[in-house]
Amino acid sequence: MDLAALDSYLDNRAARDLFSGVALITRDGNEIFSGAYGYASRVWEVPATVDTRFDTASVTKLFTAVVSLQLVEEGPLSLDTPVVEYLGLEETSVDPRANLGHLLTHTSGIGDDADEEAGEVYADIWRERTSYLVRETVDLLPQFIGRKPNFPPGRGCRYCNAGYVLAGLMVEKATGQSYRERVTERVFEPAGMTDSGFFAMDIVEPGVAEGADPVDGRWVRNIYSYPPIGSPDGGAHCTATDLDRFLAVLRGGGLLGEEWTGRFFRPVVEHSDNSEGTLHFGYGLEFQHDHDGGLSYLEKEGINAGTSAVIRQYPDRDLTVTLLSNMERGVWEPRRFIHSMIMGTA
16 A cells, blocks of 8 residues: 555645545554544644544444443343333334344334435434433434334344434443443443543533534534434544554454354345445444455444544455544545555555
């Protein structure tokens, strides 16, 4: 890889206001590239640094999957634990046949709060709801518990944020802790993610990037685009180094036992065909297979107003790529560029 060319490419995009954020590439746990570009705060023109903490959006689902599977290992929950019965949601539209395993693999079929696969936009929810009052996991329930299911549990695969909200509620009931407390105690701390956390938008926290996007010739902040603090479906803040460390510690067996570590890094269900081959979902991770059935890479991405994030691993090359940005469109072109460099097609 031509790392000087990558740095020049990212610097050029930042100069054209197309990227602000951090890029990190490691090989077998060793850093081979790291760079920060653009602003962590456009209001005060504070430059981003490699230590800046970014909203990771749906990458947070990986943490939710881990704490859920820890409870499966330990016994309070199983993949077959029924969601409706366990959480007392009998008077909702959630299918009583849906279980924890369905939630984690996006096969529950439950109606989502914003059906991204149908083109719905999460930020639109908050045009009618007061976002700053939604602070606990249970506060998210009214957004989806009355929505019509897409298919019976286990009979399809459709990306679903609401499934991870329900998984987070199951974690809270099983442990007696808040979701954020559980992730901090059982993921961030043992993984050595010392700079990660759930930081509310209305509380001053040093080193946290402010999200903003260009709209009609001006920069618009994302403070009204979703709730003020992260939840099981998205919103944890991490540095690129912490996120890279998380995946390494998880793969090394530091967060789950041997059986579940292995299962975490294997696909569970086919989601769809695409130009690269076939996309499969696992317990949070997504697996891209080529047309011959070989694994090209595994990853988790996240997107929201004023934030985009991806961590992608190429197992055959021992490479992990982490991109974090405080722009909704920030990481996607750089991800394609880096992929082409890795695959030798740039």
